[in-house]
Amino acid sequence: MPDSDPFEHPRVTLPKNLSETLKGLEDAELVTLLREVTTEVERRGVMKPVNTVTAPKTAPAAKYQARQSKGSGVSSDLPAGKANLIKASHSAGMKPPAIARMVRLSQSVVNQVLGLPTKSKK
Numbered sequence: 001m002p003d004s005d006p007f008e009h010p011r012v013t014l015p016k017n018l019s020e021t022l023k024g025l026e027d028a029e030l031v032t033l034l035r036e037v038t039t040e041v042e043r044r045g046v047m048k049p050v051n052t053v054t055a056p057k058t059a060p061a062a063k064y065q066a067r068q069s070k071g072s073g074v075s076s077d078l079p080a081g082k083a084n085l086i087k088a089s090h091s092a093g094m095k096p097p098a099i100a101r102m103v104r105l106s107q108s109v110v111n112q113v114l115g116l117p118t119k120s121k122k
Helices: 018-023 028-044 062-071 080-091 096-103 107-114
Strands: none
Touching: 028 080, 080 096, 080 107, 096 107
């Protein structure tokens, strides 16, 4: 029986020892896999859409708060997928500066999501 659609992708079968296979992936490959799987799950609507995660905030002075909201360009609300990507990347061994470059956020936002202390100016 010939294939009905020559452009159809062949079905992918997952290995029986998927967890062991995943352990062998490089950090960048794991992050790419997580991002693509999350995108596909959202496209299919398999899981309920997750509400956005609010990055933890400290209580800065009112003057600083007004200045930050005008020109920072980064919303304090991150999509849950991006917050999960940051956490997974960190648990996989990536350093916060590398994660910040990868997801194109500031290091302070990445540190807030990870719950790391921020550097204080001396």
